[in-house]
Amino acid sequence: MSSSSPARTSPARTPRALALAAAALLGGGVLTACGTDGDAGTGDDGPTVVASTTVYADIAEQVAGGNASVESVISDPAADPHSYEASPADAAAVAGADLVVYNGAGYDAFVDMALDNAGDVPVVRGVDEFERVTGASVAEDDHGDEGHGEDGHDEDAHADEGPAGDHSGHAHEDGANEHVWFSLPTAAAVAERVAEELAAIDSGNAEQYRDNARAFADALTPLEARLDEIHDRGHFPYAQTERVGAHLFEAAHLTDLTPRGFLASVEDDTDPSAADLAAMLDLLAERRVAFLAFNTQTETSVTARVRDAAEDADLVVVDLTETLPEGADYIGWMTGIVDDLSGALADATPVGDGGH
Numbered sequence: 001m002s003s004s005s006p007a008r009t010s011p012a013r014t015p016r017a018l019a020l021a022a023a024a025l026l027g028g029g030v031l032t033a034c035g036t037d038g039d040a041g042t043g044d045d046g047p048t049v050v051a052s053t054t055v056y057a058d059i060a061e062q063v064a065g066g067n068a069s070v071e072s073v074i075s076d077p078a079a080d081p082h083s084y085e086a087s088p089a090d091a092a093a094v095a096g097a098d099l100v101v102y103n104g105a106g107y108d109a110f111v112d113m114a115l116d117n118a119g120d121v122p123v124v125r126g127v128d129e130f131e132r133v134t135g136a137s138v139a140e141d142d143h144g145d146e147g148h149g150e151d152g153h154d155e156d157a158h159a160d161e162g163p164a165g166d167h168s169g170h171a172h173e174d175g176a177n178e179h180v181w182f183s184l185p186t187a188a189a190v191a192e193r194v195a196e197e198l199a200a201i202d203s204g205n206a207e208q209y210r211d212n213a214r215a216f217a218d219a220l221t222p223l224e225a226r227l228d229e230i231h232d233r234g235h236f237p238y239a240q241t242e243r244v245g246a247h248l249f250e251a252a253h254l255t256d257l258t259p260r261g262f263l264a265s266v267e268d269d270t271d272p273s274a275a276d277l278a279a280m281l282d283l284l285a286e287r288r289v290a291f292l293a294f295n296t297q298t299e300t301s302v303t304a305r306v307r308d309a310a311e312d313a314d315l316v317v318v319d320l321t322e323t324l325p326e327g328a329d330y331i332g333w334m335t336g337i338v339d340d341l342s343g344a345l346a347d348a349t350p351v352g353d354g355g356h
Contacts, residue, residue, distance in 0.1 A: 045069060047201045049194075050094050052102035052111045053081050054324040055181045056126065056190070060101045062330070063194045063212045067205040068098075073110070077326050080297050086110035097121060099197050101190070104128065105138040107178040122197050129189035130180040138178050179322065183247035184224050187330065188217035219331050223338050227252040230341065234350025239283055239310075240293035241303040242266055245320045245337070249293070252341065255351055257289055271302060284309045291316040291344035297323070316344035 047068040051057035057072035064070055073090050074081055081103075086094075094100055094111060095118035102111040104125035115121060127138040180186045195213035199206035230236070231253040238249065239258045249256070261276035272280070283289060284306065292310040294303070296319050310317050318340045324333055 046205075047098040047198060048096070049099045049101060049198075050097035051100070052108035053322070055322075055330060056101045056103065058324060058330045059181075059187060059191050059216070060099075060194050062216045063191050063209055064198060065205075065208060065212050067202060067208065068198060071097075073108075074323060077321065077323050078297060079323065081108050081322055084108070084110055086114060090114065091117065094118065095121065098201050099124065099194070101194060102126070103178065103180065105178045106140045122201070124190060124193045124197060126180045126186060126190055127178065129193055130183055130186040133185045133189045134183070138180060177243050177246045179244050180247060181330075182245050184220045184227075184251065184334065186247070187334075188213075188220055191216040216331075220334070223334055224251070226338050226342065230254075230345060233345075236345050236348050237289045237351050238291050238293060239280065239289045240295075241306055242295040242298060244295045244322060245293050245318075248334075248337065249341075257283060259283070266298075266300075266303065277302065277305075280306055281309045284313050284315060287313050287315060289315065290348040291318050291341070293318045293320055295320050295322070297321050316340070318344060 047064075049057075049060045049064060049068055049070045051060055051070065051072050053074045054072045054077070057070050060068075061070040071093065073086060073094070074084055090110070091114035094114035099122050100111060100115065101124045102108045104112075104127040106112075107127075115123070131137050181190075191213040195209040198209045202209075227248070231251070235253055235255045237255045237257045240246070240249075240256065240263070243263065246256070259272075259276050259279040262272045262280045265272035265276060284292065292307065292315055294307055294310075294317050299307075307317060318337065320337065324330065328336075
């Protein structure tokens with residue numbers, strides 16, 4: 001089993017001292033706890049785990065059980081982690097944690113900034129576990145500052161497009177996609193790594209942490225089997241407003257027909273060209289895809305228009321979010337998405353292998 005990312009170290013101050021100093025200076029501000037309340041540390045209340053989002057907090061809480069408190073920096077289900085700005089109290093909580101669980105690769109950069117000012121804080125990063133289980137690395141996400149042409153679009157993303165947006169050789173961009181919690185094997189690997197880190201901190205409950213991680217992974221197995229069933233039926237086409245769920249769709253061997261210029265524009269926070277938008281709307285109106293994957297947390301007037309076009313064409317819209325919906329846990333959330341996929345593809349016809 002590979003080790004987790006090295007702990008951040010600072011010779012000047014310990015994380016606990018930094019947290020207490022920050023709290024004293026700020027005079028308050030607390031995170032919303034996903035698990036039980038408790039002071040940071042490994043005393044009677046057990047370790048304190050701080051996660052960047054509710055997704056990672058829920059995975060950690062499934063592993064921790066009642067033996068540790070788990071807090072999420074972002075607790076609002078409508079918040080966009082890409083643009084979240086941590087408060088000084090958030091930074092103090094990260095610095096004062098016994099374990100920090102987050103995505104990495106610039107997705108939740110506010111955690112990296114807090115860790116830069118912290119002492120020796122063990123971390124589990126989703127992108128590291130993704131690399132461990134898939135062998136693919138995730139590029140640092142800087143939202144348009146790297147890997148783009150002069151017009152702001154990803155030149156490589158267009159490389160597989162034929163004339164007028166033809167996707168006869170669609171690209172597999174999952175290795176460059178930072179939304180790694182949509183990879184079920186990665187979620188299981190995160191749980192496993194959290195268990196090992198908590199076992200090192202709280203050896204008295206080590207086996208319970210490991211048992212909980214195994215139970216979490218076992219709960220994902222039926223979902224992976226359902227994705228395999230879709231995979232075995234052939235390649236089904238879909239469109240998306242953003243590459244949020246691409247890792248899940250790739251596991252099911254689905255074929256993304258979204259015009260690459262459209263995706264590049266949305267992900268660069270710019271309006272797509274008239275040609276790219278028209279290509280997207282035509283794709284939906286002509287029902288050349290089985291469903292539209294829609295990121296509800298980054299809806300704009302353009303993506304709302306795309307959703308309307310899908311609904312007008314009686315296409316299934318599979319709603320995706322980047323944090324847990326209100327009242328949901330990770331397993332239930334993923335089960336609902338897989339249910340939606342299965343329903344959308346029940347009567348769909350596979351297409352060619354698209355270059356696989």
